[in-house]
Amino acid sequence: VEALGRSVNVELLARAGVLTGEAAVTVGAVSQGVVAGDLVNTASRLQSEAEPGTVLVGEATYRAAANAIAFAEIGPLSLKGRDEPVTAWRAVRVVGQRGGAGRTEAMEPPFVGRTEELRLIKELLHSTGREAKARLVSVVGIGGIGKSRLAWEFLKYVDGLAETIYWHKGRCPAYGDGVTFWALGEMVRMRAGIAETDDPIESRRKLSETLAQYLRDDEERRWVEPRLAHLLGLVERPPGEREELFSAWRCLFERISELGTTAMVFEDLQWADPGLLDFVESMLEWSRNRPILIVTLARPELADKRANWGGGQRNFTSLHLEPLSDPAMGELVVGFVHGLPADGVERIVARAEGVPLYAVETVRMLADRGVLEPRGDVYEVARDLGTLEIPDTLHALIAARLDGLPAEDRTLLQDASVLGKSFTLEGLAAVAGEGRGDLASVLRELTKKEFLAQEADPRSPERGQYTFLQSLIREVAYATLSKGDRRRKHLAVAHHLESVGDEELAGVVAAHYVEAFRATPEGPDAEALAARARDWLSQAAERAMSLGSTEQALGYAE
Template structure:
C-alpha cells in the first residue's frame, strides 16, 4: 500500500489517488445509474461491437421450497429485497444488472465502460452477493437459502446504448450460466481466464474439470475462497495466513454503517473491542480490502497508537495527516513546512483560511502535539482540514491499538463525531481496557460497539483447516482446543509445528506429515514463545489482585470454580469479588 495521496489536483481533488495509503477506484458509478444513460452511450442509437467482459450468473438455492411454505406477500417482499441487494452490490463494484430471470440474476462488467480490473470487481461482487443472501436467509428464518454464482470472462457481442436486457450475447454468457449450475450452494466458481486475471487479489481452490452442457471439452473451474489483497493485488500477504472465519456478521455491520454514512452524510464511529489476537486487525484489513474494491471514491487514513516512546498525544491522527500531505520520515523542517503549505493551499477555501490552518497542522505533524495553540482552536482547524479534503466524498479514519491512546486523542475522536460536517466514518480497534477507562466513547450518538468474542469450535476448525491441509481428526481437535477460539493462537501453534517439521510446505500449501505422532505429542503441545510473550503482556495489564487470582488458578487448569479459588487463596476475605467477576467475563 503506497502511503500518501496527492493534493495537487484541480479544485483540491487528488490527481493520482483519493485514498491516503490506497489508490482510489473510480468508474461509472452505480449500476443502472447515470453512467449507463444516454450521456455515455452513442449519439445515434445502439451500436454493436465485440468486447471482453466478465459475466456473472447467480441463482438462489432453496427458494422454491421456501416459497411453497410462505405467504405470497412474504415471498414477494423477500424477492424484492433480494433484487435490491443485487442491484446495490453490483453497482458498488461498477457492474451492470443485465436482467433478472425468476430468482436468478445476470450482471456484466465491461459495459458500458471497461476497466482494467473488471474481472476482479466481478469476483468481489460475487463473494459479497453470496454473503448477503446467506444473511438474508438467516434474517427471515430460512437458513438453507443460498446463492451460487458462476463467473466467466471472455469475448461477447455488446450492444452499446441498449438498456439492461439484450446488452451482451455470446458463449461467455451461456458458459457463465453453466458454471453457476455446477457450483455448490453458497460459493462462487470461475473459469480459468477469470482466475488468471484475479489471482493476485483472490485466493482460489481448484475444483477440477467439469463437462458443461454445450461444451465439447471439459472445463477446469475454480472456487473463489476469499479476497487476500487490495485492488490489483496491493498489500497481498503470501505465506502462512489465517483466513477470517466466524466474523461475517461483524464485517457486514461495519459495511452497512459505512454505507449509511455515505447515504446520509452523518459521522459514525465503530469501536471494535477484543483481546489480543482475536481478529480486530483482520476485521480492519477485510474492511480495507472491501472499500478498496468498491466503485466509490473514498479518502482513506490509518494510524496506530504507539505503546511506547514519546510520540505525542495525537500521534495516530498525525500519522494520518502526514500520509495525506506526503510527508516522509526523513523530511527536514523546511520540507515539511513547504509540503504542509502546498497541501493546505490546495484545499482551503481562501488565503485567510489557509493562513489559519497551516500553523495548526504544522504543530500536529511536527510532533503530534499542540504547540502553543488552544486545544479547542486546534480541534476546529483539524476538523476543517478533513472537511476540505473530503468535500462531499466519504473519509475514513482507522485508529489501531487504541488501548494506548492518550485522552487527548479520544477527545478529538469524540469532537469529530460530534461536530464534523464531513461524511466521516471512524473505526477504533482496541482491547477492552480502553472502554473501562473511557466508557462514554461508545455511548455517544453515532457510536457503535462491536465486541469480538472467541470463535466457536466450527469456526476455529475452518481456520485450522485453511492453515494446514490433510489434518487428521486428532490433530485438528488438538489445535482447535489449544487455540481457545483465538485465531492468532492457532496461527502461532501451526508455526510451531512447522518449526518442528510436523507441518511442511508442499505444492503451495502446508501439509501435516506427522501422522505417526513421532515428532509432536499432540496431547502436550507446548505454547510457542510468541504466545507466551503475548499472554504475559495481557497479564501485565491486570491489577495485583487479578494477577494473583490468575497465578493461583494456573495450578487448577484452564477452567475452575470459585470454590476452588476460595480454597486455594481465600480471596473472598480479600474483598476481591468484583475482580473475580471481571476475570470470569
C-alpha cells in the first residue's frame, strides 16, 4: 500500500487486524461470498485498534506465525462486543525466509524413523557429484509426515561436509497470482542474496553481480540476465519462446555446478503449476551430464497434476514416507518431553497415528497451556495433561488440505465423517443421497490421495470397509459441517440403520439420533427428535443388559 502511495505521490497507510480460525461463508445468487461470525467481528474490532501502518493479530495467529514473524505484545484490549479483554500482538518484521520458510530457534524434537531415507539421499548426493549426472529424488507423503524434516536433516548434513555443495531451496505457494515459478525464483534470490526488503534497483544490482561471478562469458551473461530478471519480476518478459527462458534459467545452475555439486530442493510441489514441473523435467533432460541433485517434496495430490511424475526419467528415485511405527513415535515423544508418564506417551502416540507433526504440535499445544514447561532443549511435565484437543496449527493444516480437494471429494469426506472413522459404501450412499454419481470411484481417488484406506484382509470382518487414515482428518472434516448439515446427515444415517433391522445396531442408531438432537436442540422438531433418541437409547440399554454388559447399559440409560 505504501508503494502504491509513493507511485502517485500520496501518503497511504493501511492497518489490519488478523485472527486465525473458522468462519461461516454464505454464497449468494451471484456467487459472492459473505463471511460472517464472531471471528470476523472481532477481527474488525481489532483492526480499528491498530495504528495506521500496523498489523495487530490475535493469540492463535501469533502462535501460528511466531516462527516466521517477530511480534511485540501490546497487552489486553477491551473490544466492543467482547465480554473479556483480547490479548493482541503487533507484527514487527519478518524473521524467516521469503514466504515464512526456514528453521527457527524453537525446540526441535528428535529425528526418528527416517534414517534409511536420509542415508539414501546422502548416497545419491555423493553419486551425483562423483558421476556428474543429474538426479531426481521425489519424496511423497501426507502433510506432517516428515518431508520437510528430512530435507532439514539433509541440509545439516550438507553443511557439515568438507566439500562445497551449492544448496538451493524454494517453496511452491498454495495460492496467488504470478507464482508459477516462485520456487525457482526463491532459489535465484537465495543465490544472489536478494532480500525481501530490497527494491528493484538493488535486486537488479545483486543479480548482475551474481551472474558476473558464475557466468564468465559476457555474451552469455547478457543473454541470461534479462530472462532471470523476468523470473524475479524485475523486468517485462524478453522476446522469445518459453524454451529460451528455460534454457537461460538452467544456464545459471549449470554454471554453478561446474564449481561443485549443486542441490535444488523444491518443497510443496503439489501446489506447483505444470510450468514448473516442465522446467524440472527439462533440467533432467538438458542438464543430465551435470552434478545437479533435484529433490522434490510433495503430498500425494501431486499425482493429480502429473500422474507419472519422474516416470521414464534417467536417474530417478522415489521415496514414499509412511506413518511411523508406535515405538518410533514413542521415542520421539519421550525424547521431546522428559518425565511424561507412560499413559501420557501412549495417549499422544495414539492421537498422532504415526504422523510426527501431529505429536509435535500436540506437545506444543500442551506447552502453550502451561501443562509442559521448557527446560533447555526439551519440555518437562508441569501438571496433568487433561484432554487432548486438536491444536489450532494442526486444524489449519488439515483444513487447508481438505480445502484443496475438488468440491465433490471434500463433500464426500464430510459425509463419511458423520459415519465415524470406519464406514461402508452402503452407509455412505445413505448419507450422500441420490444423484451423487459414482461414489466408489471418488473413494478410490481419496484412498490414492491418502485420506482414506480400505480394509483388504480377507480374514477381517470389516473387509471392504473404508476408514479415515487419521482420526484427526475425520474430526476436522466433521467440524466443517454446519449444524443443520450435521442434523440432516445424522438423521439420514439413523434412518438407514433402522431399515437394516439389526438389533445389534441399536446403540449406533441411538448415537446418531443423539448427535442430530445436539446439533439443533432448539429446532422445531427437537422434542420429537429427543423422544426418538430416548427410545433407541432404551433399546440399546436392553440389548446391553441381555449381553451381561451392565456398565454399558447404565451408560445408555444416563
